[in-house]
Amino acid sequence: MSWREANAVDWGGPVSRAFFERPTEEMALRLLGAVLVRESADGLTAGRIVELEMYRGPGDKAAHSFGGRRTARTQVMFGPPGYAYVYLIYGMYYCLNVVTAAEGSPEAVLIRALEPLTGISVMAGRRQMAEPRTVSEATRLTAGPGRLARAFAIDKTANGHPLWRPPLYIAEGGAVEPQSVARGPRVNIGYAEEARDYPWRFWIKDNPFVSRP
């Protein structure tokens, strides 16, 4: 059995808007194992969320909304939950976040890695890679926030998109057992002083599509 078949999971339609109405940490744990679906003229892609990070608003030095900073970029984080917050990093890569917490609380969850489920060749094409033949090749598709955004054709036009609506939405996947969830410090936030050490990154244990061990 190939890794694709072994990890195949059916997803239903989009979650309801109410799915997003819960505190950030609870939301993060619900999103782990959920499925991100992207419908596009050049193909359907879907992947299971296997790694993410919480960014928790005004008190979190690593968050764009630290100190209540509200700019054109961070605006959507201040709105109601369930919308996409997409920003450009290093002038090159887009990162996809799910806005969480109630309106006025600028919190979000960064989607850091997906396990590809559907549309592998579409993802490979967008990433300008040959079709992967092994798990280790396939991890290059979607292991990392910049990579998955590219593979799913997510750019700034998706900023503010409601994630309970096609063509870009969350669907509930299989639940992840609590003992299969690992947590630790977030990645690449060396500037964030004490917040560097907060264990606000979650991933599925031993999943090869996590961006780093």
Place this chain on the structure above:
DNA sequence: GAGTTGATCACT
């Protein structure tokens, strides 16, 4: 370890 470039911020 270097590259890359739009967004942000501290100024005019």
Place this chain on the structure above:
DNA sequence: GTGATCAACTCT
């Protein structure tokens, strides 16, 4: 408006 600095990353 302008210019300097920065950055929740990726690839070699």
